Structures are given as C-alpha cells and as structure tokens.
Amino acid sequence: MSDDFKKIISALKYWNIYLDRPDRDYVSRFKIQKLAYLCKSMGIPLNYNFILYIKGPYSTRLTQDYFKDPQLIETLETDYVLNEKDLEILDKINEYVLFHPITNDYESEFLEAISTARYLKIKYPDLLDDEIFAKIKEIKRYLKDSIIVIAINTVKKLFFNPEFLNEEVRREIDIWDKAED
Amino acid sequence: MNYNQDEFIKEVFEKKNQINSNTFTITRLSLLALNSYFIDGLQFRELKTALKVSDGNLASNLNYLIKMGYITKNNVVLDNKKLHFYTITNNGKEELKKIINWIELIKKLLKEVNHE
Numbered sequence: 107m108s109d110d111f112k113k114i115i116s117a118l119k120y121w122n123i124y125l126d127r128p129d130r131d132y133v134s135r136f137k138i139q140k141l142a143y144l145c146k147s148m149g150i151p152l153n154y155n156f157i158l159y160i161k162g163p164y165s166t167r168l169t170q171d172y173f174k175d176p177q178l179i180e181t182l183e184t185d186y187v188l189n190e191k192d193l194e195i196l197d198k199i200n201e202y203v204l205f206h207p208i209t210n211d212y213e214s215e216f217l218e219a220i221s222t223a224r225y226l227k228i229k230y231p232d233l234l235d236d237e238i239f240a241k242i243k244e245i246k247r248y249l250k251d252s253i254i255v256i257a258i259n260t261v262k263k264l265f266f267n268p269e270f271l272n273e274e275v276r277r278e279i280d281i282w283d284k285a286e287d
Numbered sequence: 288m289n290y291n292q293d294e295f296i297k298e299v300f301e302k303k304n305q306i307n308s309n310t311f312t313i314t315r316l317s318l319l320a321l322n323s324y325f326i327d328g329l330q331f332r333e334l335k336t337a338l339k340v341s342d343g344n345l346a347s348n349l350n351y352l353i354k355m356g357y358i359t360k361n362n363v364v365l366d367n368k369k370l371h372f373y374t375i376t377n378n379g380k381e382e383l384k385k386i387i388n389w390i391e392l393i394k395k396l397l398k399e400v401n402h403e
Contacts, residue, residue: 212366215365
C-alpha cells in the first residue's frame with residue numbers, strides 16, 4: 107500500500123467517515139476523490155496528480171490504489187500517524203466543508219463544486235470569482251448556481267490568510283456573504 | 288512489393304473483419320475510450336459535457352454499446368437524485384483493443400510506404 111493511500115485512510119478515520127468498499131460503491135469513489143484533492147490542495151503532501159477534465163478533480167493513481175485495497179476504506183485500518191500540520195488541515199476541512207449545512211442535502215455536489223473551485227483558483231490564480239463561477243458553470247452545467255457560489259465562498263474561507271484582511275477584502279467578503287444568504 | 292509486404296497488406300485488411308464495424312464511429316469509440324480511462328464510471332451528464340452531443344444522440348449510442356455488452360448502465364443515488372453511470376465491460380475493453388491494434392497495423396503499413 108502506498109504512503110499516499112495510507113494518508114487518505116488516516117484522514118477518513120480522523121473524520122470518522124466510514125464508506126462502503128469503493129470497488130462496489132460509486133459514491134465512495136466520488137467522495138474519496140474530492141476529499142483527497144482538498145487534502146492535497148491544502149498542503150497535505152500527496153503524490154497523486156489530479157486532472158479536472160470531465161470527472162475532476164480526479165486522480166487515476168488514487169483510483170488504482172482504492173481498487174487494489176478496497177477493504178481498507180471500509181475498515182480504515184492503517185498504521186500511518188498524521189502530524190500536527192495535517193491534523194490542522196483536516197480540522198479546517200471538517201469545519202468548513204464536512205459540517206457545512208449544505209451537506210445535509212447536497213453533500214456530493216458541494217464537494218464537487220468546492221474541489222473544482224479550488225482547482226481553478228490554483229490553475230488560474232488571476233481569475234476573479236465571477237470568472238471562476240463562469241468556468242465551473244461551463245464544465246459542470248448541472249451544478250446549481252447557489253451551490254457554486256457557496257463553494258467559491260468556502261474556498262476563500264478555507265484558504266484565507268488573516269494577513270491579507272484589509273478593507274477592500276472585507277468589503278468583497280461581505281458581498282459574497284450576502285450572495286450566499 | 289515483396290512477398291512479406293504482400294502478406295502484410297493482406298493481413299491488415301483481413302483483420303478488419305474481426306472488428307465490429309458498428310462500433311467504429313467517433314462517438315462510440317470516444318465512449319469506449321473515456322470509460323477505459325475513467326474506470327470509476329462516468330455519469331450521463333459528464334459524458335454529455337465531454338462529447339458535446341445531444342441527449343438523444345448520447346442515449347442511442349450508449350444503448351447500442353450496452354446492447355453489444357461493451358458497457359453497463361448502473362444506478363446511483365447522489366444527493367437524493369437518481370443518476371445513471373456507465374462502466375466498460377471486459378468485452379468492451381477487448382473490442383477497443385482490437386480496434387487500436389488494427390489502427391496500429393495501418394500505421395505500420397503506411398510507415399513502410401513512407402520509408403521507401
């Protein structure tokens with residue numbers, strides 16, 4: 107088993123997310139892909155490469171890993187010990203993503219929107235939020251506008267650095283908060 | 288043309304008979320290729336976005352591939368919505384492999400001509 111896969115299993119265990127075997131369950135595969143990408147994009151060292159086109163963010167190597175050892179997703183058995191920085195990241199994802207009220211009804215679409223928004227933010231750092239919105243809408247037409255707006259907003263919260271909080275940023279956050287309401 | 292080349296050309300064009308010619312369309316080949324890459328399975332809406340075809344066009348091509356046993360249609364509930372996703376079967380993988388091998392033969396044949 108790869109160290110990368112051990113980290114994913116440890117993360118799921120830390121969050122207490124028990125999924126069905128991914129070789130038998132589409133929803134498990136879907137969630138593992140999106141959560142693994144969020145972990146990587148927030149700084150947990152993972153060697154998986156993710157692509158956006160069609161199913162993204164999606165990693166073929168991660169797919170191979172969970173098809174090779176699918177039972178581990180069910181049992182969450184691992185000897186991997188997460189470090190303090192990893193745990194901080196997992197706590198943030200837990201607070202802002204997994205416990206977001208929208209997950210009561212739209213967990214999968216929210217994970218899809220948030221991971222896509224983050225991917226686009228990294229690939230095109232100069233894009234404005236409404237341009238990110240338009241790009242997500244173009245590649246994932248089926249996602250509701252409101253889910254995309256909330257996802258973009260959540261990405262900002264997840265990756266927010268307090269040093270950058272000036273008046274201009276504060277004003278923009280207010281605008282997006284109102285849009286979310 | 289020597290004997291070997293003669294045999295080779297014969298082989299290339301005899302092998303075409305091993306391929307299911309109805310599968311040999313851009314949309315159907317794309318569906319087989321996409322499903323071979325994304326072994327997780329692809330949702331109808333994902334395939335539609337990728338191939339930029341109408342619902343009717345996509346559905347009829349998917350139905351053909353299902354009928355031939357090359358892909359399977361599966362149900363899933365995502366956020367309380369019933370969706371379909373599609374995965375390739377071993378027969379589908381074999382058919383795609385046959386097509387790729389046949390194209391490889393043509394490529395080899397043309398390479399010989401270009402070298403002459």
